[in-house]
Amino acid sequence: MTAPAHPIRVLLADDETMIRAGVRLILRHADGIEVVAEAPDGRQAVELAAAHHPDVVLLDVRMPVCDGLAAIAPLLALDPAPRVVMLTTFGDDDNVVRALREGAAGFLLKDEGPQELISAVRAAAAGDAVLSPGVTGAVISRMLTAGEPRGAGGAADERIARLTGREREVLAMLGEGLSNQDIGTRLGIGTGTVKTHVGAILDKTGSTSRVQAALLAHRSGLAP
Incomplete structure (x- = not known):
């Protein structure tokens, strides 16, 4: 590197x-x-x-x-x-x-x-x-079992609703544990663009870290 x-x-x-x-x-x-x-x-x-x-x-x-x-x-x-x-x-x-x-x-x-x-x-x-x-x-x-169940809970759904379609795609990949580079490769976009999307996701969902955003992806059903 x-x-x-x-x-x-x-x-x-x-x-x-x-x-x-x-x-x-x-x-x-x-x-x-x-x-x-x-x-x-x-x-x-x-x-x-x-x-x-x-x-x-x-x-x-x-x-x-x-x-x-x-x-x-x-x-x-x-x-x-x-x-x-x-x-x-x-x-x-x-x-x-x-x-x-x-x-x-x-x-x-x-x-x-x-x-x-x-x-x-x-x-x-x-x-x-x-x-x-x-x-x-x-x-x-x-962390998942300690919080709301997968796919349930209005709070998770409301936070997801604030995102654009592309931001939802990125959030799902955060739930898979992918890096910015891996997300960019999968979507065919630059790493800088991925960082912008991640920042928007954290801001709109009130998540303080990628890990918390990943958990939201699981709770909402976006990530397997």
């Missing part, structure tokens, strides 16, 4: 020194990515994000002083707001669900490989959702 014109600025928040060191080492050798700050807890993550304006925050779920879940809202309230990707362990589905409902861009398992980490940072910076395949199915299923 071609490196972006400007490095992707990353803030890493994890209370485990070894985890931070490992992630920093991986990202240091990735083209177009720069770790601009590190924090041992959520409170410092918010303070450092306000000072360094990262594009992406890699945020551990469980930390002292202020955990990752509590840090999501103040991070997303910053201007400009970073993309927040949760670092988690397998079996932490409940916290992942809470994080996604708070507006996190996605989640990444701590035992993923170096290339998966690099790809996740680039995907988040590009506006795509970041979902570790190993737990995506369980998390999405839990």
Whole structure:
């Protein structure tokens, strides 16, 4: 993948020194990515994000002083707001669900490989959702069953009704987990146009992230 014109600025928040060191080492050798700050807890993550304006925050779920879940809202309230990707362990589905409902861009398992980490940072910076395949199915299923049933609920139908036909197509593909590039290829349009459609979808439906929009696609019956 071609490196972006400007490095992707990353803030890493994890209370485990070894985890931070490992992630920093991986990202240091990735083209177009720069770790601009590190924090041992959520409170410092918010303070450092306000000072360094990262594009992406890699945020551990469980930390002292202020955990990752509590840090999501103040991070997303910053201007400009970073993309927040949760670092988690397998079996932490409940916290992942809470994080996604708070507006996190996605989640990444701590035992993923170096290339998966690099790809996740680039995907988040590009506006795509970041979902570790190993737990995506369980998390999405839990989020769906916790809310309104598939295809039911006036709220979902009303939000879908605000969209144009093309926006509905894009929303259905978000529900499939496709990236902007994949959506553009399928529809025969540019990635920039896809981003415009995604932005309109988030605005019109009141979704705070692609993940929430994907869930709406499932609830409304647009996505299988």
